[in-house]
Amino acid sequence: MILKEALLKGMNEVGVLFKEEEIFVPEVLVAARAMNKGVEVLKPYLKQDDNQVKGSVVLGTVKGDLHDIGKNLVRIMMEGKGIVVYDLGTDVPAEKFVEEALDKQVDIICCSALLTTTMPEMKKVVDIVKERELDIKVMIGGAPVTQDYCEEIGADYYTDDATSASEVAAQIILEKGN
Numbered sequence: 127m128i129l130k131e132a133l134l135k136g137m138n139e140v141g142v143l144f145k146e147e148e149i150f151v152p153e154v155l156v157a158a159r160a161m162n163k164g165v166e167v168l169k170p171y172l173k174q175d176d177n178q179v180k181g182s183v184v185l186g187t188v189k190g191d192l193h194d195i196g197k198n199l200v201r202i203m204m205e206g207k208g209i210v211v212y213d214l215g216t217d218v219p220a221e222k223f224v225e226e227a228l229d230k231q232v233d234i235i236c237c238s239a240l241l242t243t244t245m246p247e248m249k250k251v252v253d254i255v256k257e258r259e260l261d262i263k264v265m266i267g268g269a270p271v272t273q274d275y276c277e278e279i280g281a282d283y284y285t286d287d288a289t290s291a292s293e294v295a296a297q298i299i300l301e302k303g304n
């Protein structure tokens with residue numbers, strides 16, 4: 127309720143005002159910091175104790191992209207399912223996603239993108255995974271990302287919010303038999 131009706135609603139309004147050039151980057155940054163702090167406060171209440179699974183993911187926002195609020199929500203919801211999340215932060219190159227995934231032996235690579243210009247970095251991740259014939263699933267998400275785009279670039283899963291990202295990740299891990 128606090129997340130959906132206050133924080134996310136507020137951030138959407140910030141997005142509208144930003145687009146209409148009523149406010150500018152500094153104001154958006156202030157709102158983003160407040161949002162991230164708010165999410166941290168809510169973290170204990172977003173944890174779900176049921177259906178704990180044993181598995182891990184690497185998660186990050188793709189290269190060229192500094193938006194991290196959605197990614198942070200995805201992390202919190204996944205951790206709530208018991209999934210170990212290696213958060214690589216923002217501005218993560220495709221090669222780094224794959225290197226870290228191999229190093230940490232994770233089940234899924236999770237890529238977030240908020241800019242249409244940075245979405246192609248997700249295709250790079252998929253291409254490297256396919257070229258190297260790795261047994262790692264790739265999940266993508268973020269406001270401009272769609273199921274069609276997921277299919278176009280050959281990613282394994284698209285989810286449109288943090289809750290479904292955590293549910294799908296848990297399902298993938300369970301199906302792998304972890």
Ligand code: B1M
Nearest residue numbers: 141158191192193194195196236238241242267268269288
């Ligand atoms: Co930026 N920005 N921004 N911004 N910003 C957008 C994205 C934009 C839509 C604003 C607009 O024009 N209305 C626009 C993108 C246009 C486009 O590409 N089509 C935009 C732009 C243009 C820019 C800059 C280029 C502006 C400039 O400098 N001139 C610049 C780019 C910087 C960069 O990244 N290189 C920029 C900068 C910034 C700030 C730094 C000021 C700040 C980010 C701060 C931060 O993240 N720490 C910022 C913000 C806050 C926004 C808006 C206002 C809000 C984004 C947000 O956090 N939403 C945004 C407008 C909007 O979205 N309405 C905008 C809340 C968050 C919870 O939603 O991230 O979508 P979201 O996550 C959702 C789902 O998408 C999903 O789960 C979450 C909900 O449960 N999800 C996943 C996310 N990742 C997932 C991964 C998954 C699954 C689901 O699986 C792996």
